[in-house]
Amino acid sequence: MNKPLPWWLRPWVRVTAGLIFLILLGGAVGGIYLTQQTPQQPIQFPHSFHVGAGIPCLYCHPGAQWGPVAGLPTTQKCWGCHQQVAKTKTSPELQKLVAYVEKNEGIPWVPVFIQPDFVHFNHRPHVAAGVACETCHGDMTKVTVAEAKPRQNMGWCLDCHSKQPQEKWTRLSDCSTCHY
Amino acid sequence: MAAEVKPIANTLHTPSEEHEELREQLMFDPRPREELNRMVLDSMTHTTPRYWTAVGVLTVLVLTLLLGMWGYLIFTGIGISGERRPNYWGIFIVTFVFWIGISHAGTFVSAILRVFKAEFRRPFTRAAELMTTFGLAAGALWPLIHLGRVWVFYWMIPYPNARWLWPNFRSPLVWDLLAITTYLLSSTIYLFLPLLPDLAMARDRTTGWRHAIYRALALGWRGTEAEWARLRKAISIFAFAIIPVMFSVHTIVSWDFAMGMVGGWNSTIFGPYFIIGAILSGVSAVITILVVLRATLKNMTYFIRPEHIDALGKLVLVFSMAWAYFFFNDYLVQWYGGHDVVRALLSFHASGPDAWIWYCMLLFNIVIPWLTLWNKKLRRTPWVMLVVTLLINVGMYFERYTIIPLTLGHQRMPFDWGEYSPRFPEISLALGSLCLFMLLYLLASRLIPMVPVWEVREGQEAHLVRKVGKTVVPTVSELD
Amino acid sequence: MSDTISRRNFLKLTGLGAAGAALTGCGKAARYVTRRPYYDMPEYGALGESTYFATTCGECPAGCGLIMRTFEGRAIKAEGNPQHPVNMGKLCSRGLVGVQGLYNPDRIKGPGRRAQRGHDQVTALDWNAALDVVKQALGGGQKVAFFLGLSPDHIADLTAELAQAIGAPAPVRYGALGMFDGRAGLAEACRQVFGEARLPYFDLAGADLVISFGANFLETWLSPVAYTRGYSQFRRSAATGKRRGYFISLEARRSLTSGVADEWYPVAPGSEGLAALALGRLLAERGWALPLDASAVDVDAAAQAAGMTRAQLEHLADLASQAAHPLFIPGGNALAHAGGLAAARSILALNLAAGALGQPGGLYLSPAAADSSSLRDVQALVDRMRTGQVETLFIHGVNPVFELPPALGFTEALSNVKQVISFASFPDETALQSDYLLPDHTPLESWGYQRTLAGADRPVYSAQQPVVVPLYDTRSSADVLLSAGLLPYSDEVDFIQKKIAPLITQGGNVQATEIATFWARFLQSGGWWPVQAALAAPSAPAGLEAAAPQAAAAPEGQFHLVTYPTQMGDGRGANRPWLQETPNPSTTVVWNTWVEINPATADALGLKNDDIVKVKSSAGEVEAAVYRFPAIRPDTVAIPFGQGHTALGRWAEGRGANPALLLAPALNEAGDLAFGDTLVTLTPTGRRRPLAKLESTAGVYGEH
């Protein structure tokens, strides 16, 4: 007997349901992917080259040693070296820097390592405690444009904090250390 | 309808006059199993336009009043409710306690009566257990609705996260979560286990999608001796274990309040007080439901007799008295203790702008039951019982209202005294959860055998004539 | 000016959009906010470190010193300047919410020309065109008039010079706060008693007994932060080794100040002078040398008129005669009567008799002459406007359409002025009636100075400097006025530097030999002041006449009206949402206007809390909700000032009622508005509108 298929078995229902599912899944995946993407920078700054040239991190990000924010280099800081670098005149990427200098504008760097609003991070104690930059920011000799290290979440922070001596743990696990 | 079916007079004992009343209550006019099966299945498959209208209306109401409003609440904020400083808890928690209370009696009636082998329980245990499950389903929504950030409610669930930060097991709310989860799961299982033979029965007599559902749910039930033995064992474990769980649930709900520092809440008798209140409201709700089922569901006049309602009515009367005792106990001690805050609070309950709630609570929970339920005739009149039990539930709702927002409003700092009045979204959500309960019940009434046929039949067969010497022993419990 | 400021190296921050924008929780926009950098920003400014600037609070004329915390080019938090002699690191609510003025979204964002007065439509104007308008207008000579607010002082000095240069009448300087302070009366009384028209400064810190006659010095009077500081010292004993100060207040309504008084006497409005005179007589009997002859005063009658008993006055006299450093403070409410000047004189004379002049715990005279005008001058200006003698009116720092009693006719007279040029930063009522809007910077964006008149024991030049780059296309009014080239100053900063240059030689906290260094240090420390307390001691009195003002009791069915400014100040605070939400100290009401009525009176009138009542005087009427205020005379009602705006942006508009509508333009001898003599009737409207308040509305004070 050729019974009509129940509605949930009909092809168009299944195709539609499948499509809706795929769209939702795609949206979710895409949304998550977009938030995890490394942002576009105004200048494709090659960290690997600069670090390889022996420039210490704190030269361009000096705030890390005395305050909460490491800071992004100003146009002047770049220009301080680059006006003496021959390549500045030839490299198309560096022409952008020249343009900023000529316009007397800052370079609109996009900060990459950003903690959420409710997390208050301070570089100084970490630098003072001897934490190397690459512990959190990755090995910059292998990175050109800065990339966000994924999953810098609270568990990641605590992983390191919990390895500290016991007497520090009270402070390092205190909620108000980061959240207020 | 029932009159069409003739009793199998040749095989079964004809009741003598003096036992007739008792026997009717115990359904001592037995009918063959086949007949009972047919009647129950008939009630499940028989739908009228009125039924579909009710389902449609309730579905729309649930979608708008409950789900729509909840969505709106989530997207705008708890502020659309009437809560404010200092009444941080309002209708949300009142309704939560109300539903948890309702959900108590289902299990209470079923498990306690099962444990005590009270024979009259048989036809309505299923209806009561369903009430428990759906009452819990409606109630368990409320802590979620109440949350300021419901999208992270799972932080209350104990699971290992990257931070090794677990819930606070010293918080009564976590106890609540565990207790309600336990109770919801166990009461659902407790509903399901005795349902197995009936599902198998339904499986054998249906086709199409119903058959598919029942086949899946009946777990291949055949009725072998091993299966029956297993079932008996499991049911008796449940009947004994679920009673303390049930008591713990409402005790823990009461601890949400009693553990606090709020004047008027910090009371050691809140646990039993809440339990008694819950059972009072729950048994009343069972009666309400039975009356409604009897009037609306096909063939139910055979299974649910005024005598059942009568017996439950006696229970309600007893619990109304017990509730009054606990209420007085709580009130007197708090009043006599003489703390200024509490005294001001108690006089606020009785004389504040919302005093009518307090008086209605006493009227509905004490005066009306005491005036009506001593009378057997009234107890056997379904519509009277419907009215009385509905009023008791309103009264119990008022009790929770008095305990929660009205008490929160008058605490230790008069500068921060406040009044609470629910706003439309809260009322809508509360009505929506009532609609959800009714909708679930309506749907279940057409999906699940509302009468545990095998239990009824078991009872009836157990009453087959047993001669002990020269007398006839009518009940199994006496036989044991 | 803009050239000067470019050194400040700030850039407005638009990209980061503050924490608010970074709140979405997830998504690209939140995680990777594009930060627009501040080029030439000193590096520390880009490193998440706050930068602090000393400046002067512009929210009221008291001139408290501020330390503004800025962060990445944004002004974050106003903190008090601990060095500043006026506030010593302390601040009041008004100063604290100054940033909500700076970043107010309703600010006027650029110059414009209004198509029609009273209408919203404004066509944007180029600053060059605007400057031409000003230049042309200034050519009008004596047909030009300036109406200025009480702050800042450098604009006043500049306009005074400018007026002189073009032959225009001297600028009129007036504001609601001055009106409520009774400034003109106070200065005039000082002139009569001490020979110099200056504002007095009462050294609360050194006193051991203070009797206040209607002075709300803890809330708004003259320099509330300075007086609260003084009050705090007055109440302590350890610091001075003396016993805790004792404070008595005579006021019809228990204001914030009277609220902390040890004794409060609800005297009838207008009878303060009489009470002071009677007290004087009793003190004279106790051996005080009163500079005026009070022997004619009938103490019993005076006590009765004031609503006191003789025993109470005797008690006050006993306390005063036993005190080592008694102070008698004549406050705004005592001065705002027909006999206000006489009252002030009587009260100041008590200080004189106590011998508390020019020493700790006594009375000083402020160094500078009180340069605010009296309402009489305003009335003269209104007359000139009405008769068409004013072609161009420049308005700066004041909102006369709102602040002045409409009965004075300012708004009507405005229609006879050919062009009105407003420098307002906010679209206030007066700006709405102006033809040209040439918005000035808000105080936190501008240069300037304020001479402290009555809040410190020394002369103070409080420095004002921009803490952020101007947010919008606004321009300093001083620069605008100087652009006409009529004065020998290149720009605002040049003007200010020339004005403060004489201070270099006077020593003080800022030491420098030439103006550049002096200027830098002047800005850095927040102003100039002598290191030591240095105020003139008042001189001996001339013969004083003892005029006993007759206080009239309110006729049956009518009530005295007390109008007092709240944290809204002269009304400009109404567009600061947090000032609106800060509870009024006495009533805890927020966001609205209320009428304070004694509960007994309210019962007699059948009024409950939140009932809307119509308050009617000879000049006008307003409606507001009733607040049953237990500490007010039964024959008096009080309405706070500051609300009832018809303009001034989203948070101020259409909120509450403006009691100025009720004030008749009756002046007293000193030229002050005798607003305390206003009589009103109350008519219940039958409507209700619950007042928003912080205190419990449930059953604490009787009503459920």
Added chain:
Amino acid sequence: MAEQIKEQVNERWGMVIDMNLCTGCNACVTACAMENNIPWVGEDDAGYGRGIYWMRIQRYWEGEYPETTPSYQPVMCQQCGHAPCEPVCPVFATVHSEEEQINLQVYNRCIGTRYCANNCPYFARSFNWFDYSYQIPEPLNYYLNPNVTVRRRGVMEKCTFCVQRIHAGQEQAKAQGRAVRDGEVVPACAQACPADAIIFGDLSDPNSRVSQAARSQRSYTLLEALGTEPKVIYLKGEGTYGG
């Protein structure tokens, strides 16, 4: 440098409020709001009891006219040692800081049960009924303090003793290799208070100004009978000032 810094910091922050000096002017309330990014809620919600005040001045009237006297009681989170709000939170969103010995509210952990607010006998907690801070129009949000989290709807908040200032002070002291000085850390309310009625400091240091004031015979704590061990101490009544 790092070696010199004492790792164990044992401050016990406390506050003394002298009620004889408090004039009830509400400057502290405003200062608190401006420092801590507290949003305003508007007339309707404020009137409805949704105003967010980390501290508020309770004004009570005493006596009959004409002896009607207001009494002003500034009340903020009392930073209880035995805080009733803490154990009831199911998710540890309000916890006791071992480090600062104060009560913490972790906004990002809060799920909004509002249990803590019920259980606070001082009513010191405010709930974000709506996204109030989210509604702050541009550019008014420019003044928001970057050191304080801007709260969104559905979370509880309360006075933190300006913990961001405490941290900044400790951080600065540490960077300079010294201990925090008395008076170096002040919360916004104490900083603004024109009457200087609020003293803040380290109660564990017997010589600090706040400790000396707390030992005064005039001192009392709010709702002392509840045993919450508040860190806010009030001074009232006659007696010599300062102990």
Added chain:
Amino acid sequence: MARRIIHLALFKEDQVDETAEALEALRGMGIVDRDISVISGTPFSEKMLGRPMTWTRVPIIAIAGAVVGFLVAAFLNFGTPLLYPIRVGGMALQTIPTSFVIFFELTMLGLLISTFIGVFVESISPSYGPAGYDPRISDGQIGVLFWAPPELDPKLHETLTGLGAEIIHGTETKKLWLF
């Protein structure tokens, strides 16, 4: 092993006594209890039909579940506070009075869930008795399923029909559940 034919003898619902007799008769014919299973729509105890006691693991599973629940509770109560120690309200990290609540709830949860799991697992696990089913069982009829050698067929038939049973030879083992 050769496929044995399953026989099903159906008795009316009131023929309990006859069923018992039939079982007795079957045993007399040399069919062991293991090869017989009784299916019924109403629970009859083994005693009533003279059958050997059946044996179930449900109670043991239930107790095992309760023990697991207890251990989980112990971990949550006393283990988790150590993982991230947070102090609240001046209480100790691990409080005994509050732990009773958790212990109780989780033990009960373990007990009840595992009871169900026991029932479920035993229900769907294969049974060794003769399979077979007839929908009439759920009408209250009593079925006796048994394997019998073909040579007994006539005898069986005679005996069982004599007791009033309806005999179905070689009942098919219908699939009653999903798998």
